[in-house]
Amino acid sequence: MTREKRTSDADIVPAQPELEEFIGYNLKRAYVIVQSDFRRVLGEDGFSPRAFSALSLVVQYPNITQTGLAKMLGIERSGLVAIVDDLEQRGFVRRTHVPSDRRVQALLPTKAGAKAIADATDAVRAHENTLFASFTPEERSTLMALLLRVRELGE
Amino acid sequence: MTREKRTSDADIVPAQPELEEFIGYNLKRAYVIVQSDFRRVLGEDGFSPRAFSALSLVVQYPNITQTGLAKMLGIERSGLVAIVDDLEQRGFVRRTHVPSDRRVQALLPTKAGAKAIADATDAVRAHENTLFASFTPEERSTLMALLLRVRELGE
DNA sequence: TATTGTTATACTCTATAACTATA
DNA sequence: TATAGTTATAGAGTATAACAATA
Numbered sequence: 001m002t003r004e005k006r007t008s009d010a011d012i013v014p015a016q017p018e019l020e021e022f023i024g025y026n027l028k029r030a031y032v033i034v035q036s037d038f039r040r041v042l043g044e045d046g047f048s049p050r051a052f053s054a055l056s057l058v059v060q061y062p063n064i065t066q067t068g069l070a071k072m073l074g075i076e077r078s079g080l081v082a083i084v085d086d087l088e089q090r091g092f093v094r095r096t097h098v099p100s101d102r103r104v105q106a107l108l109p110t111k112a113g114a115k116a117i118a119d120a121t122d123a124v125r126a127h128e129n130t131l132f133a134s135f136t137p138e139e140r141s142t143l144m145a146l147l148l149r150v151r152e153l154g155e
Numbered sequence: 156m157t158r159e160k161r162t163s164d165a166d167i168v169p170a171q172p173e174l175e176e177f178i179g180y181n182l183k184r185a186y187v188i189v190q191s192d193f194r195r196v197l198g199e200d201g202f203s204p205r206a207f208s209a210l211s212l213v214v215q216y217p218n219i220t221q222t223g224l225a226k227m228l229g230i231e232r233s234g235l236v237a238i239v240d241d242l243e244q245r246g247f248v249r250r251t252h253v254p255s256d257r258r259v260q261a262l263l264p265t266k267a268g269a270k271a272i273a274d275a276t277d278a279v280r281a282h283e284n285t286l287f288a289s290f291t292p293e294e295r296s297t298l299m300a301l302l303l304r305v306r307e308l309g310e
Numbered sequence: 311t312a313t314t315g316t317t318a319t320a321c322t323c324t325a326t327a328a329c330t331a332t333a
Numbered sequence: 334t335a336t337a338g339t340t341a342t343a344g345a346g347t348a349t350a351a352c353a354a355t356a
Contacts, residue, residue, distance in 0.1 A: 017227075018276060019211045023283055023295070024189045026302040028204070031186045032229065033309035034179045049183070050346080056174045067314060072172075074187065079347055081316060095315095103314040103355050121173060128178055131308055139301065140178070146298045147181040153286055154188035205323080222337060234324055236339060250338095258332045258337040 027150075034131065041127040045120045046090075050075075052124070054083050055109070055117045058093050063106040092116055182305075189286065196282040200275045201245075205230075207279070209238050210264070210272045213248050218261040247271055 019025050038049060047055070050073070057072055058064060064072075070080045084107065087093045092113030095105040109117070132140055174180050193204055202210075205228070212227055213219060219227075225235045239262065242248045247268030250260040264272070287295055 017212060017215050019208055019215075022279060023287065023299060023302070024193050024204070024279070025208065026299060026306065027182070027186045027189055029229065029309075030302045030305035031179075031182045033305055034182055036309075038179050048345085049179070053174055053180065057172060060172050060174075065314080074184065075346090076348060077315070078317080078349080082346095101314085101356070105315065124177060124179070132178065134308070135304065139304070142297065143301045143305075144178060144181060146294060146301070147178070147185045149290065149294070150185035150188055150298075151181065153289070154184075154191075203322085220337075230323090231325060232338070233326080233340080256333075256337085260338065 037127060037131050038124065041123055042120060045116070045123060047120050050083055051086060052117070052120055054080070055087055055092055055113060056121065058087075058107045059109045059114050059117050062108050063096075063098075065104045065106055067104075069107065087113070192282060192286050193279065196278055197275060200271070200278060202271075202275050205238055206241060207272070207275055209235070210242055210247055210268060211276065213242075213262045214264045214269050214272050217263050218251075220259045220261055222259075224262065242268070 035049060042049075042052060053073055054069060057069055061068075061072075066080050066084060067077055070077045073080070084093065084095065088095060091110055094108045094110060096108055098104045098106050135143070190204060197204075197207060208228055209224060212224055216223075216227075221235050221239060222232055225232045228235070239248065239250065243250060246265055249263045249265060251263055253259045253261050290298070
């Protein structure tokens, strides 16, 4: 058994940690970068990522139920209550009873909610355009396509 | 001002939610998919993603300090204490005092720690190979390269 | 029996601030 | 004064289980 010449374990400094070979690790690190920049920009408008996502979907799918919205967001129904409570208190959505099924609370955006999400969406677009300024349009669309492929692995 | 023919807001069903246009949103959804699969596989070996990452780095950079490890992982020093406590209790790392500076606690992997991370690394490789079986090698390396580019945006 | 929204609860992850012992 | 490790604490975010109202 041969042994490399070195004085102690501390001398072993690999050019690249094994960790770096994993997609999961790089995905997380990349996600943290983008999310923290999102929070910095959207914090001014008072939107957390999940509040932004929820309101965006309510505006696009008016009368969506809370269960339906939770499914779209990939979270539990129970977790959505606080999010909707917050959006309702800020006057961005209304819970409305549905006559045909009195269990469900359909969600409707208010005009203020539609305005707020339109402004926030513009801000997020600007944030991503700035953050990804060094990416070519092709690189961005390639990244998007591959991320969609990853998302499909979970279905 | 023209108005499209429709009976109510509920009829508006866009082919694709605006949310889907954002890299940040897709990054998060993709990350959740990969992480939950990681947890399912590594849970058997008793490694959370962060414990796995921490031990992996200690094995690769023996005598790393806690502050140095926290920087590599992108978390606060204080957050690392519980992680190292756990790894030390399980006999995977040792905290050792450094004579030249008695403030620092250098971290050394034990043989059991090196063995455990080697096995877990094999398991993670297998997990990613299975999960990304539908990706070609080129697609995987393209995804990795783009994720690295995103990570660089945060430096 | 099953489902919708809700509450209670707990767990993970992370950050901030303050402490201690060293430098 | 500054730094390494630590502790206390709090805040997101999420999940599970159970409940009332309704189907």
